[in-house]
Amino acid sequence: MSDRRPISFARGAPSLDIIDVEGLKAAAEAAFAADPGGLTGYGTAVGYPPLREWIAERHGVAAENVIVTNGSMQADAFLFDALVSSGDTVVVELPTYDRTLLALRNRGADVRMVELEPDGIDVAALERVLVAGARPKLAHIIPNFQNPAGYTLSLAKRERLLELARTYGFVLFEDDPYVELRFSGERVPAMVSLDPESVVYASSFSKTIAPGIRVGYLVGPREIIARIERLATGVYISPNMVAQGIVNQFVRSGAIERSIQTVKQALRARVDALAAGLERELPEARFVKPEGGYFMWVELPRGTDVDALHAAAAARGVQFVRGRDFVLEGYENTLRLAYSGVTVEEIERGTALLAEAYREVTAATTA
């Protein structure tokens, strides 16, 4: 283990070098100058009105279909509070984002995990679950560059999911924080744009501006947004007006387009380095190279002791998250590698160290 800083493939967060700090500073100054009353006053639970308008325009909906929150996780929490009671069935992807899984289990939801394939959730398996009698309130889907798998839902499956939602009367929760970070392939239409009445859509500015700004939002049917507005009023009166005012200036000045370009270029270089590093150093690793986002899912040969690998890698200053953290059981031979917070040089060094750890662990197992 060197005295260099740890190489973290664990945290799904951007490195500081791809955040437009100067742009944020300029946006803050412009925001206070343009609307001191709006930034410093209480505001309302639906969010800072000009930003809400901008989001509504981008989605081609009315402002009443949008609520802007303190980060999209808070938006998820409100949505679950509005729609999910203890004992209610909720469909999620297998694997899925660990915090969503925890939030649903903490609410006593009956969580049904449906396997994720490289082109998205197995809609035939979902249909079998529905035909067998499950009546979910909600299906949580991360359509683009899924966390943790990095996979993207195909258009055909999006359309099938909407049909199932209409037939079986559940809400599709389209959780889409990574959509703007596509660095290869072609954009697939959002489900909310195909059928706005069946979908509640969530996204955030954490990946396109910065996580610390904590601004996320929901787009959905007015009745659901109005219910969430009432919940939000009770919890915090209003979300952060200063942060939302800064985001409003950042998006309207065009800084966000430059920021997204910077982030995408870096992510493309990083995923290339990661794929090349794994192919070179650890050919046992199987993966689908993502077309965007932060994460790559890696499968190692069945029987690989990923706990031991996790420890052996940590001893070399390399961190990742075990695949089993994203499921309820199984997936013992998988891991999630986040490439958003590491430089190309760190990725090259990190994959070599990861392979070294793998050799140590498998030598011990077969010895």
Add this chain to the structure above:
Amino acid sequence: MSDRRPISFARGAPSLDIIDVEGLKAAAEAAFAADPGGLTGYGTAVGYPPLREWIAERHGVAAENVIVTNGSMQADAFLFDALVSSGDTVVVELPTYDRTLLALRNRGADVRMVELEPDGIDVAALERVLVAGARPKLAHIIPNFQNPAGYTLSLAKRERLLELARTYGFVLFEDDPYVELRFSGERVPAMVSLDPESVVYASSFSKTIAPGIRVGYLVGPREIIARIERLATGVYISPNMVAQGIVNQFVRSGAIERSIQTVKQALRARVDALAAGLERELPEARFVKPEGGYFMWVELPRGTDVDALHAAAAARGVQFVRGRDFVLEGYENTLRLAYSGVTVEEIERGTALLAEAYREVTAATTA
């Protein structure tokens, strides 16, 4: 009714002229320059570490006793989620802040209201409730310049409350957003400083910097703070790092001391105008002139139709909140006048119009 903007004695919010917008702009620039990584990264659920440290130092406690949140109402919500289950008894003041009342009722709490006197909650009445068998989890107390009454809890009653909390094993929730806004009289020690193990203390920067910055905090026993940290992680990962970074620069640069002076001077002038206006125009009004804060509680002669007064005042462009919004029943002849968001000139005009409305309503009643 004139075409001038309404005179709002309703909203407990500062007018823009007493907010240091330039100071906020400078603090934002300094914050991004000083710690770009800390402001833009996810941070942690306990809040922005340098601000947490500053708050801990001000209260003479360790950082582990502090959690910084998105406004103090979110802090209240976390505290209630941590300590109050459906059916649990919670003591509150009568009258009390309407949002607190609603938050507790929404959680199914058994809310026991104990009458507020000009020197604070009637501790003898509280003791009778306890002796009769009530075993509250929590007692919610707004010690300084209470909302809605404007009253301040005496030192003797603070000490008595702490004794009762220790004897009967409940947590004192000292909700203290207005403490820095004392413009006359002498500061009374906070209960949390007298017995840190019996109290969870909440405050915020909404009244000393600006509401839109949405930064509040709790100070309390480590075990309770740690529980709330876990809840906060699940709800939003971390609070707003940008806003907390701005507050950190604002408080450490000394801007907050100037801001507090500005606010206090304005509030003193406004409360003087309000008291003089009522004495001159509406001698039937009974009130205790507050020593700080935003609110004055007004009692009109028994039998006054405050609903009719509310409508008659609104027709003249004057708004206030009816006293009954702060209680479960009764208090039909009371109202809350907030003087935080109105100028002296508006107060003079507003009290005259309120008196005019009162004459109209009482003439109708006695006719």
